[in-house]
Amino acid sequence: MKSPTSLVLLLSACSAFAAFPISSVPRKSNLPTVANKFIVEVNDVANIPTAKRSLASPHELLYAHLKTRDVSFHVTKEFKAEGLFVGAAITLENPQDAISLQDAPGVTAIRPVRMFDSPKPVFKHVVTGPDDPAIPPDSESTHILTGVDKLHAQGILGSGIKIGIIDTGIDYTHPFLGGAIGPGNKIIGGFDFVGDNYTGLNTPMPDDDPLDQCNGHGTHVAGIIGCNPGNPFNISGVAYEASITSYRVFGCTGSVTDDVLVDALLTGFKDGQDILTMSLGGADGWTESSSAVVSSRLAGLGKVITIAAGNDGASGSWYTSSPGNAINAISVASLDNTVIPLQNATVNGAQHDPITYFDTFPLPVTSELPIFATSNSTTVVDDACNPLPDTTPDLSDKLVIIRRGTCTFAQKVANAAAKGAQVALIYDNGSGFAAIDVGANFTAALIQAADGEFLVQEFVAGAPVTISFPQSGGSTNFPDPSGGLISSFTSYGPSNDFFFKPAVAAPGGNILSTLPVPLGSFGVESGTSMATPFTAASAALILSVKGKSADVAKGVRSLLESTGQRVASSHTDGDPLQTVTQQGAGLVNVFNAVHAETLVSPTELIVNDTAHAVPVQKFTIKNTGSTSKKYTLSHVPAGTALTVQAGTIFPADGPVPLTDAPASVSVSPSSFSLRPGASQTVTATIAGPHGLDASTFPVYSGFIEITDGSQNFHVTYLGLVGSLIDKQVVDDTDIFFGVPIPTILDSQGNVQAGPVNYTFVGLDLPTLLWRQAFGTPRVVVDLVDPNIQVNTSLNTRADGSNKIVFTFPQPHKAGTFSQVPTLGSILEIDFLSRNNEDPTGNGFNTFDVVTPTFANGTTIPNGLYRLLFRALKITGDATNEDDYEVYLSPIIGVNA
Numbered sequence: 047m048k049s050p051t052s053l054v055l056l057l058s059a060c061s062a063f064a065a066f067p068i069s070s071v072p073r074k075s076n077l078p079t080v081a082n083k084f085i086v087e088v089n090d091v092a093n094i095p096t097a098k099r100s101l102a103s104p105h106e107l108l109y110a111h112l113k114t115r116d117v118s119f120h121v122t123k124e125f126k127a128e129g130l131f132v133g134a135a136i137t138l139e140n141p142q143d144a145i146s147l148q149d150a151p152g153v154t155a156i157r158p159v160r161m162f163d164s165p166k167p168v169f170k171h172v173v174t175g176p177d178d179p180a181i182p183p184d185s186e187s188t189h190i191l192t193g194v195d196k197l198h199a200q201g202i203l204g205s206g207i208k209i210g211i212i213d214t215g216i217d218y219t220h221p222f223l224g225g226a227i228g229p230g231n232k233i234i235g236g237f238d239f240v241g242d243n244y245t246g247l248n249t250p251m252p253d254d255d256p257l258d259q260c261n262g263h264g265t266h267v268a269g270i271i272g273c274n275p276g277n278p279f280n281i282s283g284v285a286y287e288a289s290i291t292s293y294r295v296f297g298c299t300g301s302v303t304d305d306v307l308v309d310a311l312l313t314g315f316k317d318g319q320d321i322l323t324m325s326l327g328g329a330d331g332w333t334e335s336s337s338a339v340v341s342s343r344l345a346g347l348g349k350v351i352t353i354a355a356g357n358d359g360a361s362g363s364w365y366t367s368s369p370g371n372a373i374n375a376i377s378v379a380s381l382d383n384t385v386i387p388l389q390n391a392t393v394n395g396a397q398h399d400p401i402t403y404f405d406t407f408p409l410p411v412t413s414e415l416p417i418f419a420t421s422n423s424t425t426v427v428d429d430a431c432n433p434l435p436d437t438t439p440d441l442s443d444k445l446v447i448i449r450r451g452t453c454t455f456a457q458k459v460a461n462a463a464a465k466g467a468q469v470a471l472i473y474d475n476g477s478g479f480a481a482i483d484v485g486a487n488f489t490a491a492l493i494q495a496a497d498g499e500f501l502v503q504e505f506v507a508g509a510p511v512t513i514s515f516p517q518s519g520g521s522t523n524f525p526d527p528s529g530g531l532i533s534s535f536t537s538y539g540p541s542n543d544f545f546f547k548p549a550v551a552a553p554g555g556n557i558l559s560t561l562p563v564p565l566g567s568f569g570v571e572s573g574t575s576m577a578t579p580f581t582a583a584s585a586a587l588i589l590s591v592k593g594k595s596a597d598v599a600k601g602v603r604s605l606l607e608s609t610g611q612r613v614a615s616s617h618t619d620g621d622p623l624q625t626v627t628q629q630g631a632g633l634v635n636v637f638n639a640v641h642a643e644t645l646v647s648p649t650e651l652i653v654n655d656t657a658h659a660v661p662v663q664k665f666t667i668k669n670t671g672s673t674s675k676k677y678t679l680s681h682v683p684a685g686t687a688l689t690v691q692a693g694t695i696f697p698a699d700g701p702v703p704l705t706d707a708p709a710s711v712s713v714s715p716s717s718f719s720l721r722p723g724a725s726q727t728v729t730a731t732i733a734g735p736h737g738l739d740a741s742t743f744p745v746y747s748g749f750i751e752i753t754d755g756s757q758n759f760h761v762t763y764l765g766l767v768g769s770l771i772d773k774q775v776v777d778d779t780d781i782f783f784g785v786p787i788p789t790i791l792d793s794q795g796n797v798q799a800g801p802v803n804y805t806f807v808g809l810d811l812p813t814l815l816w817r818q819a820f821g822t823p824r825v826v827v828d829l830v831d832p833n834i835q836v837n838t839s840l841n842t843r844a845d846g847s848n849k850i851v852f853t854f855p856q857p858h859k860a861g862t863f864s865q866v867p868t869l870g871s872i873l874e875i876d877f878l879s880r881n882n883e884d885p886t887g888n889g890f891n892t893f894d895v896v897t898p899t900f901a902n903g904t905t906i907p908n909g910l911y912r913l914l915f916r917a918l919k920i921t922g923d924a925t926n927e928d929d930y931e932v933y934l935s936p937i938i939g940v941n942a
């Protein structure tokens with residue numbers, strides 16, 4: 047069957063974190079960077095000594111240096127934005143030449159070229175027409191929720207503001223996006239940096255035309271900003287009089303690399319865009335990718351930059367996307383709209399309402415099927431977890447009804463399939479309702495408990511009930527139980543360097559907008575991709591009223607944050623507010639932002655971790671209105687996020703558990719009056735909650751509410767109980783693979799137990815396999831003498847014996863480790879993201895030692911060695927060996 051489109055992919059609990067067979071690890075480096083390609087940043091001309099300046103540009107100086115070193119390279123892009131970003135994207139023919147880049151004159155930074163996936167909507171449905179029941183009836187509730195409707199009523203529509211959309215391109219032929227491209231149109235221009243065929247792995251083929259009629263993502267994004275009213279769906283863009291420029295950076299499918307993004311960002315800047323928006327990115331946790339660095343600098347220069355926070359909420363905290371982590375950019379979280387479009391099945395042979403099942407599209411079942419319950423009990427806990435009894439009839443023409451619980455959905459349907467079944471409805475064992483995944487060869491969906499219990503009772507009673515699945519007309523609007531809450535797919539921050547990501551939330555779950563004409567013209571999608579353009583357009587409304595000076599633009603994030611609306615973690619009374627690490631400063635209220643008569647700055651109070659705590663924070667409140675105001679301040683805590691599973695080294699999956707243990711916050715002064723134009727500095731003293739399990743690395747957060755009697759504002763705080771230096775970063779357990787890691791895989795892909803000689807011909811090479819339980823600022827792998835003299839706990843680990851004993855984090859004593867001589871460098875990665883639990887996604891890291899050469903290009907002489915792997919702990923001192931976690935490999939013989 048088709049894979050279920052899902053808002054939430056609900057995996058049965060017992061399937062979580064089953065060991066992934068090590069034999070399935072692909073024998074290929076999988077680091078999220080393009081091999082041998084770097085973005086090299088060089089000094090501005092202004093910083094080059096005059097004597098040399100007359101000779102050459104900084105680029106030419108760099109290339110000349112590489113040529114004198116006989117380095118084979120090609121330049122795939124040059125960046126010449128003086129004062130912003132000067133450098134080049136350079137591909138080396140030999141990886142070992144990286145050292146020559148490092149030595150080149152004027153080089154200020156070398157960053158690897160990261161790849162970012164094309165934005166996957168969490169949910170997508172093409173609507174058939176105005177009567178398609180899948181249309182959220184209150185699509186424009188997104189405008190009501192955020193005050194956009196009131197601004198529209200005041201004629202504030204974003205005119206005069208230029209927004210650059212960096213995405214898959216736009217179908218500007220869409221009648222409600224103006225039908226054309228060029229000056230005078232809604233879409234005033236654009237550029238295609240890559241061409242239809244670009245995948246992220248091949249060479250871009252740029253052209254002038256950013257038309258996208260094959261992917262559609264960018265057109266959906268464009269409609270959220272700019273769809274004209276008067277369409278059959280009664281929707282409108284948030285800033286539909288703004289001028290849009292389309293920068294196309296994705297082909298029809300595939301990924302994009304950082305160098306293309308940097309090019310698009312710099313072009314947008316050069317073109318004079320007021321706002322640049324990017325609904326793209328990849329899970330990262332750091333703020334340092336090239337596109338993040340450039341985004342942050344652009345924001346610092348007075349451009350509004352909005353970027354998706356990411357759709358990795360299921361993977362838990364410390365996992366927001368890059369480039370969304372850009373320090374000065376606005377990273378955007380998603381809020382769920384109020385309905386989910388689902389399908390109804392029809393009950394025949396009994397009086398019963400249609401049964402709603404969790405799928406966007408009808409199950410591909412055209413015959414009317416009699417039902418068969420695998421258990422006659424509606425309270426059985428492990429229904430169909432074991433092979434069905436021999437007495438079970440042939441189920442090939444039956445609809446099998448199974449109760450959820452104990453084993454995976456896939457196992458239940460496999461047992462039914464063994465009796466010939468092809469279709470099942472699984473009914474919930476509580477009040478759950480979500481999409482399920484049972485694999486490709488079976489058709490199944492989840493229904494609610496009461497419907498399943500009804501069907502089982504009918505079956506037991508012998509009633510002649512059959513079920514049919516209407517292939518059209520079965521769509522229904524199911525009230526989204528999480529409507530108005532932060533979308534569960536929204537990635538959680540903060541960044542590993544404790545920046546406040548995401549910054550704000552905007553509607554992004556179940557959003558109706560435009561699609562390319564050939565792809566259906568209108569559709570519903572979900573993702574932080576949808577929330578991001580909403581925020582960009584919100585910024586356009588602000589700039590269109592307040593002016594587009596750099597000062598106003600730099601204040602947009604603070605305005606949106608200070609006027610944000612706090613979002614709860616559930617609809618249950620008494621549950622805490624959602625953690626700031628997922629909602630940011632709250633849902634944007636654009637009307638309040640535009641009409642704020644109070645300016646608050648700064649709006650993010652970052653206490654940081656205990657070792658670097660800044661418990662005393664100051665902020666300023668300024669009355670920009672025309673009358674005196676009396677302000678009152680109060681503390682409103684949000685839930686404290688328990689970011690790590692207690693007693694383990696692993697991040698807690700999303701939804702990240704919250705506790706309501708609040709921080710204590712005192713504010714001084716807590717009430718005062720301000721005349722027009724006057725301001726007051728307030729001191730907040732923030733102390734994290736006590737009594738929590740330190741092994742959960744609790745991140746506390748909340749708001750200091752400021753009211754003037756008619757308008758409300760807030761500043762938002764964030765801190766960690768505990769210190770990140772104490773967080774183990776490398777997974778040294780056997781939980782993921784069933785064998786301890788890090789480890790070396792041999793030519794057969796088996797765990798290397800004793801010494802092995804490698805020829806480095808074909809696949810006869812060692813592969814380093816490891817997982818990051820947490821991000822690390824730096825991984826270094828060095829070759830060392832096999833008889834390396836280190837303290838004995840290291841020596842006992844892997845020396846030829848079959849049993850590999852892992853003892854890290856290495857309890858070595860201060861100073862001893864630094865005396866270990868290394869023979870040469872094999873690998874260095876800065877700012878590596880943590881892994882998640884998805885073996886087909888970002889589950890683990892592999893690195894192939896492809897050629898027996900040192901990083902400087904010198905051939906490694908034949909002989910016996912070990913690999914010494916070191917990962918720096920967060921906030922660790924890169925020069926202090928004690929701050930690294932260490933793994934020493936078994937003996938690797940180079941026999942080339």
Ligand SMILES: *[C@@H]1O[C@H](CO)[C@@H](O)[C@H](O)[C@H]1NC(C)=O
Pocket residue numbers: 241243251
């Ligand atoms: C894109 O790929 C298709 C199929 O391989 C090919 O026919 C077409 O010529 C390519 N287009 C360009 C512009 O290279």
Ligand SMILES: *[C@@H]1O[C@H](CO)[C@@H](O)[C@H](O)[C@H]1NC(C)=O
Pocket residue numbers: 176278279280
């Ligand atoms: C659009 O608005 C018009 C006028 O209010 C209304 O008659 C029509 O039913 C609406 N259409 C949809 C699809 O909501």
Ligand SMILES: *[C@@H]1O[C@H](CO)[C@@H](O)[C@H](O)[C@H]1NC(C)=O
Pocket residue numbers: 179390399400401402520521522523
């Ligand atoms: C779908 O089924 C639900 C539950 O029985 C019912 O309330 C709803 O009206 C149905 N929707 C449609 C479009 O028939």
Ligand SMILES: *[C@@H]1O[C@H](CO)[C@@H](O)[C@H](O)[C@H]1NC(C)=O
Pocket residue numbers: 058059060450451452453475476
């Ligand atoms: C339902 O089944 C799931 C999966 O086995 C289990 O985690 C959950 O506790 C069960 N819920 C109830 C209410 O029994």
Ligand SMILES: *[C@@H]1O[C@H](CO)[C@@H](O)[C@H](O)[C@H]1NC(C)=O
Pocket residue numbers: 485486487
């Ligand atoms: C699905 O069925 C096909 C054809 O019978 C088979 O080749 C394939 O391996 C099956 N896939 C799974 C995941 O069982």
Ligand SMILES: *[C@@H]1O[C@H](CO)[C@@H](O)[C@H](O)[C@H]1NC(C)=O
Pocket residue numbers: 422505506507508
């Ligand atoms: C379940 O109910 C059906 C229908 O009444 C009956 O044929 C069957 O024997 C029952 N199964 C068990 C195990 O009681």
Ligand SMILES: *[C@@H]1O[C@H](CO)[C@@H](O)[C@H](O)[C@H]1NC(C)=O
Pocket residue numbers: 543544545546652654655658921
């Ligand atoms: C938190 O502290 C660390 C260690 O000093 C520092 O590197 C980081 O920049 C700080 N984060 C913020 C947001 O200030």
Ligand SMILES: *[C@@H]1O[C@H](CO)[C@@H](O)[C@H](O)[C@H]1NC(C)=O
Pocket residue numbers: 801802803908909910939941
């Ligand atoms: C590896 O090669 C060395 C010679 O370089 C040899 O002494 C040793 O026995 C070989 N080890 C294995 C496991 O083949």
Ligand SMILES: *[C@@H]1O[C@H](CO)[C@@H](O)[C@H](O)[C@H]1NC(C)=O
Pocket residue numbers: 869870871900902903904
């Ligand atoms: C390269 O590194 C190795 C190991 O550190 C060293 O022995 C060798 O002299 C270096 N070669 C050059 C050309 O620097």
